[in-house]
Structure formats: C-alpha cells, structure tokens
Amino acid sequence: MPWRLLRFALSKEHPEPRMFTAHEKLKPSYDAVIIGAGGHGLASAYYLARDHGIKNVAVLEKGYIGGGNTGRNTTIIRSNYLTPEGVQFYDESLRLWQDLSQDFDLNLFYSTRGHFTLAHTDSAIRTSRWRAEVNKHFGIASEVVGPDFIKKAVPQIDISCGGHAPIMGALYHAPGSVARHDAVAWGYGRGADQRGVEIHQQTEVLSIDVQGGKIKGVKTSRGYIATEKVLCAVAGSTPRILKMVEIDSPLYIHPLQAMVSEPVKPWLDPILVSGSLHIYISQSARGELVMGASLDPYEVQSTRSTLDFPEGLSAHMLDMFPFLSNVKVMRQWAGMADMTPDFAPIMGKTPVEGFYLDSGWGTWGFKATPVCGKTMSYTLANDTNHPLITGFTLDRFRNYALTGEKGAASVGH
Amino acid sequence: MKIMTCPINGPRPVSEFFYWGALREMPNPDTASDDEWAAYVFNKSGAPGVKKEWWCHTASNTWFIAERDTEKDLVLRTYLYGEGE
Ligand SMILES: Cc1cc2nc3c(=O)[nH]c(=O)nc-3n(C[C@H](O)[C@H](O)[C@H](O)COP(=O)(O)OP(=O)(O)OC[C@H]3O[C@@H](n4cnc5c(N)ncnc54)[C@H](O)[C@@H]3O)c2cc1C
Numbered sequence: 001m002p003w004r005l006l007r008f009a010l011s012k013e014h015p016e017p018r019m020f021t022a023h024e025k026l027k028p029s030y031d032a033v034i035i036g037a038g039g040h041g042l043a044s045a046y047y048l049a050r051d052h053g054i055k056n057v058a059v060l061e062k063g064y065i066g067g068g069n070t071g072r073n074t075t076i077i078r079s080n081y082l083t084p085e086g087v088q089f090y091d092e093s094l095r096l097w098q099d100l101s102q103d104f105d106l107n108l109f110y111s112t113r114g115h116f117t118l119a120h121t122d123s124a125i126r127t128s129r130w131r132a133e134v135n136k137h138f139g140i141a142s143e144v145v146g147p148d149f150i151k152k153a154v155p156q157i158d159i160s161c162g163g164h165a166p167i168m169g170a171l172y173h174a175p176g177s178v179a180r181h182d183a184v185a186w187g188y189g190r191g192a193d194q195r196g197v198e199i200h201q202q203t204e205v206l207s208i209d210v211q212g213g214k215i216k217g218v219k220t221s222r223g224y225i226a227t228e229k230v231l232c233a234v235a236g237s238t239p240r241i242l243k244m245v246e247i248d249s250p251l252y253i254h255p256l257q258a259m260v261s262e263p264v265k266p267w268l269d270p271i272l273v274s275g276s277l278h279i280y281i282s283q284s285a286r287g288e289l290v291m292g293a294s295l296d297p298y299e300v301q302s303t304r305s306t307l308d309f310p311e312g313l314s315a316h317m318l319d320m321f322p323f324l325s326n327v328k329v330m331r332q333w334a335g336m337a338d339m340t341p342d343f344a345p346i347m348g349k350t351p352v353e354g355f356y357l358d359s360g361w362g363t364w365g366f367k368a369t370p371v372c373g374k375t376m377s378y379t380l381a382n383d384t385n386h387p388l389i390t391g392f393t394l395d396r397f398r399n400y401a402l403t404g405e406k407g408a409a410s411v412g413h
Numbered sequence: 414m415k416i417m418t419c420p421i422n423g424p425r426p427v428s429e430f431f432y433w434g435a436l437r438e439m440p441n442p443d444t445a446s447d448d449e450w451a452a453y454v455f456n457k458s459g460a461p462g463v464k465k466e467w468w469c470h471t472a473s474n475t476w477f478i479a480e481r482d483t484e485k486d487l488v489l490r491t492y493l494y495g496e497g498e
Contacts, residue, residue, distance in 0.1 A: 073486040239457075239459030249456060249459065251457065252457045295433075297432055298432035299466075299483050300484070301461035397454075
C-alpha cells in the first residue's frame with residue numbers, strides 16, 4: 001500500500017479514476033428516478049441495477065452524496081428490536097452488512113463491538129427481558145446480563161451512576177456493530193455508477209408531475225425529466241416531497257443531534273445505550289467518543305444545533321464516566337429525523353401509482369440501509385411490496401394496525 | 414440560550430417550556446368517517462411553515478399558543494388560547 005501511495009506524489013495528474021462519473025446533462029427520461037443520494041437511495045439504485053437489471057436510473061441529490069442523515073448518524077448497527085416484523089427485517093440487514101466490504105472492494109470499517117442497552121429501573125429490565133425473548137425466538141444473540149458482566153466489559157463505568165441511577169442490568173447484543181457511514185454511501189454509489197446508474201448531485205426536485213393518479217415526471221432545478229417510477233428516499237425532507245404528490249402522512253420532523261470528543265486512546269470497546277439517562281456512546285476507529293442523546297423536544301425542519309444539547313448530554317455522560325470531565329468536545333451537529341408514531345418506518349407503495357416511499361427512518365435507519373435497498377428495489381421493479389416490508393406500509397395507520405417498535409427504538413438507534 | 418415569551422410570565426429560557434404539538438381542529442366523532450378520524454388521530458403537517466402550536470410554561474403550568482416558523486425555529490407570536498385573533 002505505501003508504494004501505491006507514492007504514485008500520488010510522483011504523478012502530476014491524480015492517478016486514480018474518480019469514484020463517480022460526472023454527468024453534464026440530465027436525460028429527457030429515465031425508467032426510474034430516485035430522489036435522495038443518501039445510503040437508502042444509493043443502495044436501492046445499486047440493487048435495481050445489479051439484481052433487477054434496471055439501469056436507466058437517475059439518482060437526484062440536492063446537495064452532495066451522503067450529506068444527509070447518512071453522513072450525520074452515529075452508525076449503530078443491531079437487530080435486537082421488539083416486534084417480529086422489526087426483528088426479521090433488521091436481522092436480514094445485519095446479514096447483508098457482513099460481506100458488503102468485499103462486495104464493494106472498499107473498507108467500510110465494519111466493526112463488531114457488542115451492544116448494551118443499560119437498564120436502571122425495574123421496568124427497563126422488564127422490557128429487556130421481553131426483547132431478549134422475542135430476539136431469541138428469531139435466533140438472534142440477545143440476553144439479559146447483570147452489573148458484573150457490564151463492569152467486566154467496561155471497567156471504567158460507574159455502575160451506580162453517581163448513586164442516583166444505579167445500573168441494574170442490561171440487554172446485551174453481541175452482534176452490535178459500527179461502520180464508516182460515508183463509505184457506505186460511496187460504496188453503493190460507486191457500484192451503481194459502474195452499472196450505468198446516473199448520480200446527479202446539486203439537482204433538487206422541485207415538483208412532481210402526477211396525472212390521473214400516476215407519476216409522469218419530475219421537475220428539477222436542472223430541468224424536467226419524464227419517468228413513470230419515483231422512489232422517495234429523502235429522510236427529513238419527506239413531508240416536503242409528500243406535499244408535492246398530495247399524500248398525507250403521520251411523519252413529523254425533529255432534529256437529532258450528536259457530538260464527538262477529541263480522539264483518545266482506545267478504552268471503550270462496546271456500544272453503550274442508556275434509555276434512562278437518554279444517552280449513548282461508542283468509540284470510533286479514530287479514538288473519538290461518538291455520543292448522542294434523544295430527539296430535540298420540538299419540531300424543526302433544519303439542521304441547526306443548540307448549546308443545550310452538549311450541556312445536557314455531558315451532564316449525563318459524567319454520571320456514567322466521571323473521568324471524562326477532562327475530555328474536550330470537538331464537534332457537534334444535527335440531522336432531521338423523520339419520525340413516526342410507532343417508531344417503525346413507512347415503506348412501499350402509495351396511493352399514487354408509480355410513487356414509492358422509503359421513509360420514517362427517524363433515528364434508526366442507518367443499520368437498515370442494505371435491506372432497504374434490497375426491499376425497495378424489489379418493490380419498485382415488481383410494483384409489489386416486498387414480503388419483509390408489509391408491516392411497514394403507509395395504510396397501517398388508516399387501518400389502526402401499527403407496528404409498535406417504540407420500546408426498542410426510542411433512544412437506542 | 415433560546416428565549417420564549419410566556420403570555421403570563423414574560424420572556425423565559427426555552428428549557429422551561431414544554432411543546433405539545435400543532436393546534437388542530439377535532440372532527441365531530443359522531444359524524445366523521447373512519448378515514449377522517451384516522452387522519453385526525455395520526456396525520457401531521459410535517460412540512461415546514463408558520464404553525465400554531467400548543468406550548469406550556471411548565472414552571473407555572475400556563476398553556477398557550479405560539480406561532481412559530483418551524484424551519485427557521487423563530488417564535489413570531491405567543492398568546493393565550495382564544496386571545497390571539
Ligand atoms: C444524529 C443522528 C444519529 C443517528 N444515529 C443512528 C444510528 O446510530 N444507527 C442507525 O441505524 N441510524 C441512525 N440515525 C438515522 C439514520 O441516519 C437515517 O435513518 C438514515 O441515514 C437515513 O438515510 P437516507 O439515505 O434515507 O437519508 P439521507 O442520508 O438523509 O439522504 C436523503 C438525501 O435526500 C436529499 N434530498 C432531500 N430533498 C431533496 C430534493 N427535493 N431533491 C433532491 N434531493 C433531496 C438530501 O439532501 C439527502 O442527501 C441517526 C440519525 C441522526 C440524525
């Protein structure tokens with residue numbers, strides 16, 4: 001590898017091909033248009049081209065590849081959810097993650113760490129047991145462990161949390177992992193690009209042409225495109241796009257913030273989540289502590305961040321790890337989380353023919369990137385909801401058939 | 414620190430307030446169709462705009478209406494329910 005790097009010093013031109021082809025112009029029409037070049041949109045494009053032979057596809061991105069929630073999330077990957085629909089769906093995603101680096105020939109820094117959901121109350125222990133039983137039923141490694149087990153995995157932790165929120169146990173999920181988020185978007189993007197998909201950055205969808213209840217095309221900041229199929233994968237911008245096609249939904253947008261510390265020596269192997277303290281933490285390959293909390297308390301459709309956030313998060317973090325009081329915070333940021341009332345996504349076909357939705361990914365959709373690509377490409381290619389997503393369709397609300405995932409998704413990501 | 418104005422207590426830090434959600438008209442449960450009722454229970458106007466919202470100043474338990482630009486996060490007006498028009 002170091003010798004290969006030498007080429008960059010010796011050559012006047014950049015000696016590697018660019019990762020993505022830059023396309024001068026939009027074509028007048030495509031077989032399908034995907035709105036949003038985040039992980040979900042790009043994964044859908046990749047599997048459309050690779051598995052379904054649909055290559056005349058444009059991915060339209062108003063900013064840059066991976067600049068939405070894909071590049072802002074804290075990269076926790078796990079499958080220990082609460083509902084059978086959720087557990088099966090996320091488990092399939094976890095399976096797909098395993099050979100993605102090989103598939104892309106790109107290092108995703110996929111790192112299996114083990115994931116603890118800490119329980120500080122009797123009711124949290126009860127939910128942990130419930131989740132462990134559902135998980136085991138579907139063959140997923142998930143168990144309730146006691147304070148000694150936690151202390152052994154993380155010797156630096158103050159199990160009593162300063163005396164006011166003692167940790168009583170945890171739900172432990174050995175396959176819990178983290179991965180490099182940008183690389184996921186780049187890997188899917190490059191794979192799609194190589195198979196003929198066009199990725200157009202700096203191209204915003206301004207309106208959608210619907211005639212007689214069917215998709216006819218989209219108007220973009222760079223001109224009109226005719227198409228009969230549109231996949232909307234825009235996370236926090238979904239309500240704006242739904243307005244263009246006049247579909248009502250329960251989606252609401254709150255910012256979700258996160259921050260990282262300066263890099264420190266590796267000391268924290270697993271991923272820790274505390275529902276009671278509303279915090280979670282892991283250590284990145286670079287040594288930064290990646291930290292997050294629960295949603296901002298009210299609706300905002302922008303990525304502004306606040307000072308209240310690092311203050312509140314730090315106070316709770318110090319309950320668990322008092323020695324971090326000397327560590328500096330390096331960066332903080334926010335993403336727009338598209339939330340649903342039952343903490344399950346909204347996916348699949350919609351009342352508008354040819355308009356497919358991949359949304360409601362709120363604070364938990366990074367781990368689902370591969371399986372969303374798989375299931376949404378199938379749904380679009382066959383005009384039939386993939387069997388794994390039938391519990392997540394928009395009409396579940398009208399039918400009062402919700403998929404209650406809150407117990408496993410609220411702070412846990 | 415973000416400041417919000419309680420109609421009774423004046424400007425206070427936003428951390429003293431609790432957000433309840435948009436002000437919405439309830440359809441008549443006796444005459445609404447199942448679809449209308451489900452839309453009322455679940456659907457939201459999730460796109461940005463200037464919205465009327467319920468807020469509460471928790472320290473004094475004062476419930477009131479705020480008109481807020483939800484994209485810029487700017488509070489334009491606050492008033493007690495029924496006193497704003
Ligand atoms: C702080 C934070 C932490 C998180 N932590 C986790 C975690 O630990 N684990 C986990 O599983 N999930 C986590 N999530 C959730 C996860 O990030 C998202 O669910 C997921 O990344 C969504 O991916 P996406 O591709 O659907 O959307 P995005 O990556 O947001 O991509 C959507 C794209 O659409 C583009 N777009 C929007 N409107 C238009 C338009 N009109 N025209 C063209 N393009 C448009 C945007 O610019 C954007 O690039 C977290 C989220 C946040 C904000």
